[in-house]
Amino acid sequence: MRIAIVHEWLTTYAGSERVLEQLMILYPEADLFSVVDYLPEDRRGFILNKKVTTSFIQKLPFAKRIFRNYLPLMPLAVEQFDLSQYDLVVSSSHAVAKGIITGPSQLHISYVHSPIRYAWDLQHQYLNETGLNRGVKGWITRGILHNIRKWDYRTANGVDAFLANSAFIGRRIWKVYRREAQVIYPPVDVESFTYKEVKEDFYLTASRMVPYKKIDLIVEAFKQMPDKKLVVIGDGPDYDKIKALAGPNVSLLGYQSFEVLKDHMQRAQAFVFAAEEDFGITPVEAQACGTPVIAFGKGGALETIIGLESEQPTGVFFKEQTLESLVDAVNRFNRERTRISTRACRENAMRFSNERFRREIKEYINQRVVEFTSITM
Template identity: 65%
Template sequence: MALENVTHAQHSCRPFPPTGHIRMTTQVPRRVAIIHDWLVTYAGAERVLEQMLQCYPEADLFSLVDFLLPDHRDFIGNRPVTTSFIQRLPRAQKKYRSYLPLMPLAIEQFDLSAYDLVLSSSHAVAKGVLTGPDQLHLSYVHSPIRYAWDLQHQYLWEAGLVRGPKSWVARIILHYVRLWDSRTPNGVNTFIANSRFVARRIHKAYRREATLIAPPVDVSHFALRSAKEDFYVTASRMVPYKKMDLIVSAFTAMPDKRLVVIGDGPDFEKVRSKAGPNVTLLGFTGTEILRDHLQRGRAFVFAAEEDFGIAPLEAQACGTPVIAYGKGGVRETIVPLAETEDAAPSLAPTGVFFDEQSEAAIIAAVERFEREGTTITPNACRENALRFTPERFRSEFTDLVEREWRIFQEKSRHRDAQHI
């Protein structure tokens, strides 16, 4: 099912149909502010921010911290960034996440009173900026704060904070953050979700509907290659929730199948300790090496529960099928093989799902792919990925913002007329 065809009754989100053009300005002069949580790298949330800035190049940019290197600032147009007091705190460049208890206070100190239109890109606290009744605030939510809401217990376990004094301190802090975060929807006029999965999480946490606009995927940098080689590939930062160790363990148990692993992170040694001779770990690589393996690989393996998941779409842009854990955003970006013979999908299949994060489930999915995967074609994978281009994102995002701006102005004029 195409993302824009989702109904509110099914998913508690308001679909916004794409159009073929972009309206970049309106007749009414206005000042625009864009707020992002933190600027330390170029990842999925920053790709959305990059496109937002292209839609509104006149906007001023705010962020809790800005530690981007001088040669990594192209995606924000090398513009100046207004930062919070956290920028100047000790060891903030390396330990900015440790200042989570101060982030609600910090985001509220940004004085946005001079701006008419406020756009936030938020996976933590950016949507909590203070705005007034004469300001329109649209918030693109990558996710409600994961570690404060439904994933709190998972994060505490992964951080080794299950019991003891430090655990209680962490739980108290997260309780405080959750209470504060419950207040933030009051300052947002319109929520935007990056997937139906996140729209459901927004509705659960905030009791608000969200318009669905999938994030941009730069498929132009991942060209189609139809000829595949006899190896599987996975790529991710090696942190616990990515489950890279499960993928490696599963392939170690299948010595007749080759796996190439790309990525680095805190779990690298743990992953390497589980790798058999049929598993090759390349560590961190540049984009060209990653792209080359995505193009040549027989299939891309993905075991994380993600809010959206860009890597599986980059693989599909290369014409490569995906074997993925079938929960979260991937259910909206991968067309699975039919579960039964008489349940053919409306779109051509592009991958295989497994239903639990376990070695056995991954092995079963790989075996099914090798039995039935011939029905998945490189062209079908590529066509599916083309539904998520940056051009599509800019068109949908700008049209939504301009529509909400016109409605907001009309309501303001009506209220003013009533008081004359």
């Protein structure tokens, strides 16, 4: 069976690339396609150092630095990939990868990290955060996103089977495409996060500092709790703004190595997570260390963290992204801390291992191939 794997863009190693890495382990003979490929030579191991077929966007001016600005051209770009020689096409999509063209004798399975967030339900948030909610540029952007929505909906018909990375994204797929999606949680390298039972007297948050991660909310909340220490790991566009908000009980460490991050995750009283994520890998990594999570109770966190209503909780939820709600959650965590077992946290995290992902997705694809073959033969 000839297999093609289509990925959005190859510029770094993040959440969607972890899915790609496991797909490449399962199907090392597959050919790989991507809108652009700017991975440095020393970071290509997770794609088995394969040669990647890229689109015309790869050669456009300044694309390496501003390839996202070419979003209006990306639908056209992925449609130019000639996949006619492949029996099975697997797309890993959070923007345009699912829009590739396949024929009636080809099986196309799309693992969707999310429909294009900034074109659908998060459009207004995106426009506000980028300053594109007014003026001529704003109207041009709205027009572009309108056309992308039409294209995105139309191309859903070319997908034979949808996979979602969480039930939350499954609901978004249904809302946008009116298609059912099987949930297979993404892989988390839980084995690399060593369990530690004894915790120290500080809280931890770690993230790229961009608006939707709400690191500013966490820092301001702890500023109101001067008796509690917070360590913040990560950098990004909002770093200076967040640094200005920090009180003396908040330590900003900036970008740190994996070993430093893991060490802090192992020792923290709790990991604080205030974003609304489609899945959310870092809360799972924290639990793998035996560390409970204080999280905003929306999105994928509701599927990866077990709340206080359970007999074996692994964390505490807060209902609103407000200072009052987060401060209340930290205080509830302190009152209920003895109910949360570090072992329960570890066991919960193991549900999301790499091995589990490979097993589930291979079983699913094999089943769909058998069903599809019986129809097309």
